[in-house]
Amino acid sequence: MVKVFIINLKRSKDRYNAMHSRIATLLDTYPFLREVLEFEFFEAIDAKAKEHKRFEKHYNHHLCVLLRGKVLSEGELACFASHYTLWQKCAQEDKPCIILxxxxxxxxxxxxxVLEIVQSNYEYVRLMALHTLKSYKPTSMPHIISTTQICSGTQGYYLTPSGARKFLAYARKWIFPVDDYMDMFYIHKVWILVSMPYLLAEDQTSTDISDRAEIKAKGLTKITREISRFGLQVYKFLFCLTHFKKF
Known part of the structure; x- marks a missing residue:
């Protein structure tokens, strides 16, 4: 059995009920999934309740401003904390999981x-991407592709303990939003694999778990941000050049 963790704010009862209904419909339609998946709601770290403050040791405010030109919002920190906690759980229990x-x-x-994914040897597979993927390569599995393109979002993904440990190893300090960090395969060495066609679709209602900081960089921070961005692009290029991997 593979656990499926659904990240949900305790105060978001409507979302809980809607997701609970979708799960029930899914299991009624595909009864065999009851023998494969075990669904469990995970109480998200709530920014409004300041629960993200427990993770302050991971946040480097000055480095964040220097490299990004702006801070992480409280919502972004809480979102990172929720996923980080589940990575820890995956690594500690030493069992693969799906995070939604x-x-x-x-x-x-x-x-x-999802049946094909849980039977594969891959350590991380995204179940969808927010951006249209124009650059990708096939893998040994017909419905999974490999990409170096930015996917964005954390709507759903399959993760093994080895993948979780790699994410954790390079996430001691939080500088980027969690989805941006997860796309940085050249940093944490977790390659981006995506299920095609997508296994999930995003609900049209806006999320209430995170918010993006919209403050624009100015002056010196704008310069350091561009230097950082260029440096990461060069590092990514060199990594791809020297770390070709066939799946």
């Missing part, structure tokens, strides 16, 4: 697609 946010819908491909 509570604003997703299951596509018609979910049941068969």
């Amino acid at each position: 946010e509570d604003d997703v819908c299951f596509s018609e491909h979910f049941a068969q697609g």
